[in-house]
Amino acid sequence: MTDDNMINLDMNENQYGPASSCLEVLKHATMDMMYLYSRQKPSSIIRMLSQKYDMPEQNILLGNGSEDLLKLIFQVFASHGKKMMLPYEGWSFFKDLCKEVDAKMIEYPVDELSDRWHYDMNKILPLYKKEKPHVFMACCPNNPTGNSFSPDEVETFLKESPETIVIWDQAYYGFTEYDLKEDVRRILEKYPNVIVTRTFSKYYALAGVRIGFGFAGEKFGVLKKYNDRYLGFNRLAEEVAKAALSAEDYYKTISAKQMRDRDMYFEELSRIKGVKPFRSEATYFIVRLKPEQWSLLKDELPKRNIRIKFIKDIEFPFFVRISLGREEQNKLCLDAIKDVLRIPPASDGKGLAGFHERP
Template identity: 35%
Template sequence: MNKELNYLDRNEFNFTPSDEVVNAIKNFDIRKLAFYTRIYDEGKKSIFSEFLAEYYGIDEKQILLGYGAEDLLKMAVHYFLTGEDGNRKMFIPKFSWWYYKSIADEVNGNTMLYPVYETDDSFAYDFEALKKMIDEEQPKIMLVASPNNPTGNGLTVDELELLAQMLPETSVMLVDEAYASYVTSDISYIKDMIERHPNIIFCRTLSKFYGLPGLRWGFGFVGKGEMMERFGRYANKYLGYDRLSEEVAIAAIKSESHYREIANVMDEARAMYTEEIGPLPGFKVYKSIANFILIKYPIELKEALEAEFASQSYKVKFMNEPDINTHMRITLGRREQNRLVCDVIKRIALNNK
């Protein structure tokens, strides 16, 4: 009988959900499915958006809900790249998720890569070069991924603020924060930034830190002003959202401590990879603040690595994009999964000296 595959190539969740999430499903009142979720009397979207408003201290009207963060990203890109001004330019990081370009292509958007350079142990933005690009091209959207997939690097709040100040108010700063909860539990900067910048959108998800990619919940926050008010009306689902999933979503966010413990397991894995794989000849382990780690390896070992992982019923992501095609991205999983992956890499590296 074949072993069950261990998927460490998709940045999914290899742990168990919190007890609060399990109980929310077990105790759900099925009769609620007979009614729409929208709180008509108060003009609110759902009990989830109402919860988020209180949790983040943000006006409920500035909250977006979607079918995963990908839904919010797609709606924003399609909406703003098809505006009356005809500006279809969108900036995306040089090394980033292929999906960004794909959704821009769907509306004939013109994507332009802004510079990201490799450092000793990470990747970083060239802010001076980016400022020059913004001044010359005047993009409609500048997409920022923090932390970024597949590189694992992120931006500080001060760096996000610097980027926001670079953009004209007619441009939109679209911030993909799918992995942000791994960085810090501080969320106060979101409210501060959307109050100062009417042209900013933050997108988050329950798929990564909260381990619910199958639930398909994304949420976001927008600045105030006419431009974002119009987008909010476009993105809003008038009759509301899934009654069961919104209760599960609330339960997940309320059980932060459970997921923070899992994040600590991932911290251990990052340290293990850095200490044990980093010194191997031809290998480089990059600093990551997401639920995956990027490792550069000698390309001549690729076939042996793929074969050995397959024999162990494991899958990791071998990158094939330009300038990053000698790298593999590995989802951080349970301790035994992380240990096996590390041992496979060491065995192949040492056997092929």
């Protein structure tokens, strides 16, 4: 329940919410969980993640969301003019972080193919070899374009880049086929220059609890030191996250629904003239609109209590990004988009007659 009646499909939250066992944890929270520091070293969530991913505890990082970890990583490794290579058609937050820590941004392209976006290693590797950046950011899936490097492409890149710190942002881990096959421990053992960041915000639907985690290769003792908390982490958040990790069946069911709705959106939006949706491996997708459609939706959707993201970055002119909601929310959003784009021409003749081709 939010403080308004809006359907919030603008910030890549998971609208199904967490497993009910997460709320039970809070209902049964005890006073000491609030007034005492944790005395568990390492914290119990680190132990649980260690077992789940077969990862030594000393390689696991924790943060207030993966945003917190990413900020720390940028501050430690990319500050003071160091070269950071990241996607041009990427998340503006990373570019802001680069500016914040005074990193030198080297941007690699994300290519638009017919129905999806794509990282082209044939372009990225030569640029990498030319620039030799200190840090390379691989956002998989990329926000907002929704594409990933395949595991083979990641390995190809890692073989070429032992001297570079590779940040592999997997905030949307759990929504692709690849994820299930990938063995993060093996990758870190083979490539100790990799830091993987993940989060409880997306797959586990705990964005408001702010808990993220990461896996850092052996090279990153210093990062682990900065990340360790003498007085412990957030005890309540840890307990909630542990309950989520124990509720995999629930999460599998809702992620399957999300994937179905992602396909449904794509099929439906593809039929509307002037509207170009792109396939995505994440829980959001982008859509290119005609300028008039973009403006119309921007005016009209909030009136229908629907929020989607109207991207304002120059890399994405007249794009929106829609986060997957619950099935009924997705249907309402889709119906509203269709309805708005059918608005009949205004009497001054500036309307949108003929904009929409009915299926």
